[in-house]
Structure formats: C-alpha cells, structure tokens
Amino acid sequence: MHRNNRNVELLSPAGNFDCLKAAVNNGADAVYLGGKNFSARAFANNFGEEELIEAVKYAHLHNVRIFVTLNTLLTEKEFNNAVKMADFYYRINVDALLIQDLGLYYFLKEKYPDFELHCSTQMHVHNLEGVKTAKKLGFSRVVVARESDLSFIREACKQDIQVETFVHGAICVSYSGQCLMSSATKNRSANKGMCAQCCRLKYELYDEDDNRVKTKTDYLLSPKDMFLLEDIPELIDAGVSCFKIEGRMKSPAYVAYVTRIYRKAIDSYLEGKEFKLNVEQLHDLKALFNRDFTNDLLYGKNHLFGQKTPNHLGVEIGEVLYCRNGKAYIRLSEDLNQFDGIRIGDFGCNVNRLYHDDLLVSKVMAGEIAAIDVDEHVKGKVYKTQDHLLEDELNNTSDKKMPLSIKVSVYPEENVSVDLKCLDEEYHYRSEIVSQTALKAPLNEENIIKQFSKLSDTIYQIEDIEIDTDNAFLPVKDLNQIRRDAIEAFNEYRLNSFKRIRIIPDYPEDMKIVNEYPDKLIQKDSRIMCGNDVYEVSDVINTKSVYPNGDHVAISEFGGLLKEYPHKIAYYTLNCCNSYCYEFLRKLGFEYIVLSSELHEDQIKDLIESYEKRNEEMIRPIVFEKGDRVLMYLKSDPFEEYMKNGIRYYLKDWEHRYDIRKMSEITALIEREYRNEISLQDVVKLTIDIN
Helix, strand or coil, rough: CCCCCCCCEEEEEEHHHHHHHHHHHCCEEEEEECCCCCCCCCCCCCECCHHHHHHHHHHHHHHHEEEEEECCCCCHHHHHHHHHHCCCCHCCCEEEECCCCCCHHHHHHHCCCCEEEEECHCCCCCCCHHHHHHHHHCEEEEEECCCHHHHHHHHHHHCCCCEEEEECCCCCCCCEEEEEEEEHHHHCHHHHHCCCCCCCCCCCEEEEEEEEEECCCCCCCCCCECCCHHHHHHHHHHCCEEEEEEECCHHHHHHHHHHHHHHHHHHHHHHCCCCCCHHHHHHHHHHHCCCECCCHHHCCCCCCCCCCCCCCCCCEEEEEEEECCCCEEEECCCCCCCEEEEEECEEEECCCEEEEEEEECCCCCCCCEEEEEECCCCCEEEEECCHHHHHHHHCCCCCCCEEEEEEEEEEEEEEEEEEEEECCEEEEEEEEEEEEECCCCCCHHHHHHHHHHHCCCCEEEEEEEEECCCCCCHHHHHHHHHHHHHHHHHHHHHHCCCCCCCCCCCCCCCCCCCCCCEEEEEECCCCCEECCCCEEECCCCCCCCCCCCCCCEECHHHCCCCCCCCCCCHHHHHCCCHHHHHHHHHHHHEEEEEECCCHHHHHHHHHHHHHHHHCCCCCEEEEEEEEEEEEEECCCCCCCCCCCCCCCCCEEEECEEEEEEEEECCCEEEEEEECCCCCCCCCCCCCCEEE
C-alpha cells in the first residue's frame, strides 16, 4: 500500500487514540505509539489490542503509517510475552517495530524476516559504525541519538539506510540506552520504559574538598527542549528520511499543533518556499509546552542548561501587584481567560474564578488588572501554562478527508459498477444490484451524483465524479446501498493491499567454543584482566568510530558489534538481558559476555537455564559484581562553567553522591562502590575500578 509520496516523513507521537487522530488530522505521515507493555514510555496511556487494531485501520485508510514501540530491554520471563505482542503487531499489519533489545532483534529476524524493524534511539546508535551495523543487520531505519550533530547526520544519510532524527521535544541529558540513574536510585529502569526523570530533580555541586559550588540553578541536569523547526532545510538537504516529534506523554492539542507547524515547515521547503515562524505561532508553541528551546545539539554547542525550573515554562502574561483578602491582583500584559492554567513562582492553579473590578468574568484583557483566588501570598511574574481556548480550538480540528474519484456506470438490466480511486489506489466494484429499464423517468447524472456525494460519514470527499448511464432506473435506496457497499469494499481493499519487504541480515556467524572460563575478571580504567590476557575496552561513547587495535578487545556499543577480533568480550553496556541476546552475541564471535548490570540474580539464573536448554551448551556469563559504574554519559556538560581544571567534583542529591569524571569526549556521573549481590556459582564475576 502506498503511504507517502513525499521525500521525507513527518513522524508524530500518540499516547492515546485522541493523540493519534490529532497527528493524522494535522499532517503526520506516520505515527508512533506503544502497546500496554514493553514500551519506552510505560506511563503513557498506550494502546490495548482492540484499540491498536482500530488505530492501524484508521491510520492506513488516511494514508498514514503506524510504528509500534517495543523498545525496552527484556528479561527471560518477559521475552515470550514480547514475542507474542510482536506477532500480534505483525498480524494486524503494523508498518514497523522500533526495538532496543538485541535478543528480540535476533528472534524477529529469524521468525519474521519481512517485518520492518527500526533501531530505536534506545539502541544507542551514535556513530557511523552504528549506522553501518544497523544496515548489515537488516534494519530498515535507524533512529540516531538525540546528541547527533549535523555533520554526523550528513554522513549517516550516505549509508543507504533510512535515517530518522528527533526534531522537537524533550532531550535526555544522558545518551539513551546508557542511563542507569533512574534504575540505580529509584529502581525504575529507563531501559524498561519507567524512567523517573532524575535529570529533572535538584542537585548540589561540590568540589573535592567538600565545598559547595554556587550554581545558577539547582536543576543542574535538566536540559531545555529540542527545537529544530528552523533547521528543517539543512536536515532535508542532509538526506534525513524522517523527522520525529517527541511527546507520547503530551496532550492531543500539543500533538496537533506541533505536527501542524512542522508539516508547514517541511512542505514549504519542498515547494521552494521560505518558512519563518511568526510571533503568534511561536507564542502558541510555547504556551502548549516548553522548557525553553534549543538547537545546540545539532551544532555541537553547550547551552542546554541553566533553567530555574525543569517544568513547563509557559508564557509570561503579567505580574502580581499585591495580594489582599485571599486574592492576587495581576497587571496583565496578555489576555487571561477563565479556566486557563497559570504559574506564579512555585504556585500554580487553574483559574476557575476570574475577577475584574470585583466581578466574576470569563476574560480580562491585556493592560487591565485581573484578580484570582489564592491560598497563599504570591508575588512576581505570572506565566500562562495552559491556554484552554487554544487547546479547545486544536482539539476540535476537523477530521482529515481523503480525495476520492468515482465513476458510476448504470445501464439497464446490468449490474451497477463503481470505479474508485484514492491517491494511487484504484478499485473496481461490481454490485449485485441490477438496474432496471426506465419506463418513465430514467436516472439522470444529477440524481446519481447527489446520492454518491453523501460521504459525510466516511473518510472521503469527492474530488471528481463521472457518471455513465442510459435509460436506466434504480430506487434511491438502492443507489445509497451501492454507495455504502462500494466504499466498504474499497476500504477493505486498501487495508488488505499492505505489502511487506523481506530484508536479509548480512552478519557473520562465528560462534567460538569456550572450554575454560576464568574465575574472575578485573577492570582497571579501560583494561580488563582475564587470566594472562588483557582486553582493551572500547569507548562507550565513540562518536568518531575509533576502535582499539590488538587481538583482545571488549566491545561497548552497537557500532562495534560486527568488528572482527580474534578474542572479544561483549561489555555490559551492550545490555544483554536474555538468552536470545546471549545467543546472538555468541554467534557474532564473542567469547565472553558481560550481562546487563540491571539484572537480578533470579533473572540471570533464568537466562542461563533457558540458553542451556535451547542450545545444549553450558555457559558462564560474566556479571558486574562490584566497583565503579557509570550512571550517565553526558555529551553536553552542565558543569563546564563551574569546574576548574585539575580539581575533582561530585554531585549530590537527597541521599546519593555521584563522582564527576571527564572520560575522553564526554562527562560521566559515576556510582562508586556499586554492588550486585550474586550467589550463583555458574557465573564469572567482574570488578571495575575507574580512576
């Protein structure tokens, strides 16, 4: 089924069916959403099975593709349920799956070789080797890291694989797929869609002598929101296949407006026109949601931080003059309506009762003084955080109609036929109803056009209609029935015309038999001691795709998966969580595999038992038992302006301390003295010491 005749695709988020409709009706070419489980936004409403079936139908009939996120890491006990969900998505003709887990990739490529797979940003594809690896593994598309700059994106787009980039919305402060902060401190793994957004919390910065450093804000790890609307021309010229809007937790109004505005920017450039956001459009964009906007990541700059609050900033609309008798009196610089949401410092509310000159009103104009009820003394600037009139307007967007051309043929004593065309899809419908020879007043074109134009209860609107008839007669009720049946048959045809393309992976299968396992491994900085052998650990953040020379290497990220070395270890940052991932890594020639540090003892035991039962081979995985663990890898450094050369610093929250270390091109937050209590005998234990 043809979906999109544009050069690039606009991909919008949907946390529920209303958001899906908002995306479709405002110009999305594709929508991404999650099922009830195994989605990287576990706290979005997400879609149940029946809703998903309807979502696919709704989108496909509107010429919009559906991508489902199955992009969390999977433990052994979760794996079968995830596969069942993937099978369901396959059967209902979901266009593609976004995945993170290498074990799920391995299983799906074996069992569903024609299911289109996309590398989720959670897979940590941040370098050119990662893009090349994705192509060799048979992925159709790679969602590159949010941290990607324009020069890398240009090179990535030359690799004969579709490249998808985020263009709007929240930014993760840490490289996606490599953030363990939420898991370590809240027992809510970001790799399982349960991120506690620790980056949005307050922190204190200290030097090595335990002196607190004065900072501009306590929200040191909270970045601004991505905003690449004005960079769309450069990204199109770079060859980007798909522009992705973040926001599966956002409202339908937000999805509608952001989709609409990016649709205009893309279409304007493709039509050779210049698109500039006007003052009103920028205002509305900020009113719906913003933490201030930035395009710094695209150009390698470091001005992502410094906000006084990690929440929605809204737009400034005035200032409190004084408080009296439970009311705050505000001099407005912008209109304020009843039911708008506002924030004054740490105080926030919906304006259920709005006063002007001590009278209840529904609106107060800019330049006038409004009063609102408050239960505390407030002062300072006033910000509108919800514009209910704007949201009402966006939520009432008309449903998108598809252009339909119809040719109706009605001849005496013949079955009525209807030819239908929508975009490039054509269908011939032959009714069982036979027209009669007219004895008095034959049908004329106007009669038939009138009945076949009644499409208000469908997704179509008439673009062109042609009538062939000669001395034939049919009752009006028959004409209406033929119209309904023809539309229903055409819809079924369009939904069933979905086609899949088989993509065969191109990777070596070189499983090495391991006869002896070491008792333990010790890592000191970037080297792992394994008996008499020393493995050089490749960089986890490796934007330049530089890998160690030598015969013994530990591979740390997706781009190095297919690198050939005589002896290699799969490092824990490859996130091996299940026996299928373990099996896949073994087939790629990894002798030793360090399991994800997020696995608990019972999960490790399940992995071992499943692997050995399926492969009839004994294994001893490596587990990260104790030492120094990196919780965040930060490309953009929030501490840069505060830290002096040669002095070490650390970060503190309500109960934890995190050491700050410069590691090559990135800044890392390190959890000292991490311990994973493992009593299993059939594992190899790893200790890591990072200087």
